[in-house]
Amino acid sequence: MRVAFAAAGAIASGVGLARFAYVPLFPAMVAAGWVDGGGAGLLGAGNFAGYLLGVLAGGRVGARLGVPRALDLGMGLAILAFAACAWPGGLGWLLSWRALAGAAGGILMALAGPAVQATVPVERRGLAGGIVMGGAGMGIVLAGLIVPLLLAGGGLPVAWLGLAVAVGLVWVVARRAWPDPPALPGEATARTVPAATALLSAYTLSAAGMVPxxxxxxxxxxxxxxxxxxxxxxVWMGFGAGALAGTLTGGRVAGRIGGRRALPAWMAVQVLALALCLVPWWPALALAGPLGGFAGIGATAVTLAAAREIAGAQASVVWVRATALYGVAQVGLGFALAALFAATGDSHAAVFGVGLALSLGALAVAWHGRPG
Known part of the structure; x- marks a missing residue:
């Protein structure tokens, strides 16, 4: 399973760090005056936009360079983006580099999971998928551990540079075992892939609900x-620990009962997590973190397994569609919530209320789309 753990390192870097290490940096960016609350939210939305572009480009990049070199490219872009954010060059500068970090994460997410699924034995795909997507949780936990230490040791510049170093170390260790699958399906093959409408709709609504x-x-x-x-x-480390548990458990459960049957349970947990974020009592927030990670990140492993059930050898095409729709949902809602957050005087209740409503929609679609 070396290939699965190597791919998990790619997801840890491109998603757990390049995308989500920004979450514990958000209040520090505002406190240091690098951006205001609305600007900080805009940086999060810009990262989502870059992620979408990376997902859409990932298949072509993988086909042209080969998956191992494409994974190298994603890791290199993540390092560059982190290093550039160490300079407080203003909102436009930071937005550009946070978008590049998102693009790196999108490339890595589009390629790593399907590549492993295509290279491990059938009976180990559920476990392998859980391990790969568990990388997001590993990266989130790592960010929760090192970001406060880096901030205390030298402020925001040191924090950003430290994250670049962390990705570099993961890259050195993981790249020796990068997955190298057969060529991805071409466009003609992609047109024959099942639509997977219910799965894609539930995953898209889940993505939007997890933006807050x-x-x-x-x-x-x-x-x-x-x-x-x-x-x-x-709290953010709890989110990461929950993400790790949710992806590993999701891979195992989906391997036993099927991804489409497992997905409603993960969506129900997501609804509970968003509801707890609206409770004005800090222990509820402490519980919401791990539950949100369990469901919102764990749903990736469940969806990856469901894509394999629906499309078989062409699962990578369904997965890229799912990941692209995930990105579209998060881009659109990310910018909308940044505007809402600024317009409501930084109202957390407003943005988390929107997330709860969308999560309820994801639960309803997943429940109706499960096999009989």
């Missing part, structure tokens, strides 16, 4: 609940 915790959770802890930055980092 994926951008505003640490800020909710600090500026919404009055907790110190260390406590916010702990």
């Amino acid at each position: 915790p994926m951008v505003y959770l640490a800020d909710l802890a600090v500026r919404g609940r009055g907790l110190p930055i260390e406590a916010a980092a702990a």
